[in-house]
Amino acid sequence: MTTISPTGSNLDEASEFLAKYPEVEGIDIVMTDCHGIGRGKIIRRHELASLYTSGRAMPSSLFGQDVAGDDVDTSGQVLDGGGDKRCWPLPGTLGMMPHTKRGQVLVSMYDASGEAYPAEPRHALVRQIEKSVASGFTPMGAFELEFYLVDRKPDQTGRYQPAGYVMTGRRSLNRNTMAVDELDEMSPLFDAIYEGAAHLGLTLESLISEYAVGQYELTIRYRDLLRAADDVIIAKRLIRSCARRFGVEACFMAKPFGLEAGSGMHLHLSLADRAGNNLYADQADGSLSPLMLQSIAGIRNTVGDTMLVLAPFLNSWRRFASASYSPASDDWGVENRTVALRIPGTPGKTRHFEHRVAGVDANPYMVATVTLAGALRGIAEKLDPGPAVEGNSYAEQRANSLPKSWLEAIHRTEQSSFVKDVLGASLHQAFTAVKHAEYQRLALEVSQAEWDLYGFVV
Structure with a gap:
């Protein structure tokens, strides 16, 4: 031994x-x-x-x-x-x-x-990263975490409810999206989270109140993709254990409340060369990187087979029942939050794309694995992503070949030679x-x- x-x-x-x-x-x-x-x-x-x-x-x-x-x-x-x-x-x-x-x-x-x-998910990601590095690409990434804070005990009807503010005990009756005062009323809890992050080597950054009562989002600093996935594991455990000590619970279900926004785990991804230069950076004439477009095409080509990884539970599929910032599609576009694969609008050397399909309930190692593998396939086969979507992709309801249910996703992933090879x-x-x-x-x-x-x- x-x-x-x-x-x-x-x-x-x-x-x-x-x-x-x-x-x-x-x-x-x-x-x-x-x-x-x-x-x-x-x-x-x-x-x-x-x-x-x-x-x-x-x-x-x-x-x-x-x-x-x-x-x-x-x-x-x-x-x-x-x-x-x-x-x-x-x-x-x-x-x-x-x-x-x-x-x-x-x-x-x-x-x-x-x-x-071989059955440990983190090792699957390591293998894909090694494959990427052997081709001259160093994967870089960061995840955004959306989650709810909820009361510890259900109400008289047996249902869980968004938590009151830990500072005042007051309950919000409004969404208060991006309200700074709402964050202040939760600040003792989030101060404890940030303090813990400093001791854990976790680079938590921006905090916002999201698009529902009791929903929040934390971003994590961009870094190498393997450590970015480790960061999610550390962050979720930190948030959950801190919340308990303030009398509330952190909920990482993808859709805890049927009529409210679901919680996603968006992955921001780029590839660097051996010197650390971003290979997704815009071209000299201002056009998008061909390598990034091929990566997006590869993910579009494989995302249907990987939906069980991105939405692994029955509850995960409730997130797609509403079009509110939850793209169950393979569309892509520039600065368009209704598509699955979004290129943020800021041009230049920091260019990357955001994979928006996964729920916060998904395993970050497996999400990163299938996303990187899809990108590498697109590069190897020089695939074309097709035209970018402009305007509201929800309204157009474009046809796609993605599974429409959890059971269909289970069968498709089970039969997928791509997923079997990657995992x-x-x-x-x-x-x-x-x-x-x-x-x-x-x-x-x-x-x-x-x-x-x-x-x-x-």
Whole structure:
């Protein structure tokens, strides 16, 4: 068994952390499953060094569980193995969470010989990045996170509601989109989030109140694509754990309230050369980069096969029931927020595009993987994205070949040779088997809405 960390982590990082934070007695070790959920342990201070020198055992069956943590036998991760593998810390992710008084570090799974465990989503992204770099492209990116803050307990009807402001207890009756005073009334919570981010190496930036009561958006600084995906895992856990300590809950469902805006996870992407120059920058004559247009074409060519990654749950598909800033399409355009693939209007060297389809409930590693893979296909095949959309793409309701339901998306991803190649056979089998199991689980559940609508009428 290897005793050299395959992630490149070093004991010095642990020693420096323990010296900097002598008060820390516990450290959360967090591995991300196919749902984007952190699985792991809380270890004690004296155990941190051994994590860096020997790794830590965790069951590989974690990648064959549904969102509730139940084993799915057909995933290939339970009956065909499921034994312990070694998890090793990811360099640069060890940090302090002041509100919990514990440390936190992300870990990744490897077998006894130090080979990446094939069903882990992060490894799929690493493979695509390596492929990109081998072609001379360094992927850069950042995610935007939309989410709701909700009351901890449901109301008298059994429904959850947007949270009151933590400073005043007052409840908003209006959307208050981009209202600065609304942010001020939530500022104790967001101050704690920003403080935690500083200790975690997380570059949280702009904060806005979004297009619904209780909905907010945080942006994260642009950086290399792998760390950008790590940032989402760290940020969601930070936001969720901070919110609890202020008596509210952070909700990362794609559509928690049927009549209100859904929550997206927009990915901003570009490719740099080995010297760090943006290859998506405008041409000398001011025209758009051919490489960027080919990338957009590749994503348009593959997005239908990847919709299960972008919208992985039943609730994810409710976000597309309303056209309010939720593009379930493959359209593209310049400074057009009704399209799926948007090129921001600011010209010049910082040019990039924004993939707007994924919900905030999606796994960021898998979203980044299929997006980058689509872009690389477009470049390799020199694909043409077609004409840009001008005006309201919702109103035109352009035809596309995207799946129209969760079940259709499950079948399409299951049958997709592109997704199987990009995710790898093990992750592809586990992911689609788990989604089939979740579909069956919910198909057997009779909702209250069905009782209300049909129970004593039909």
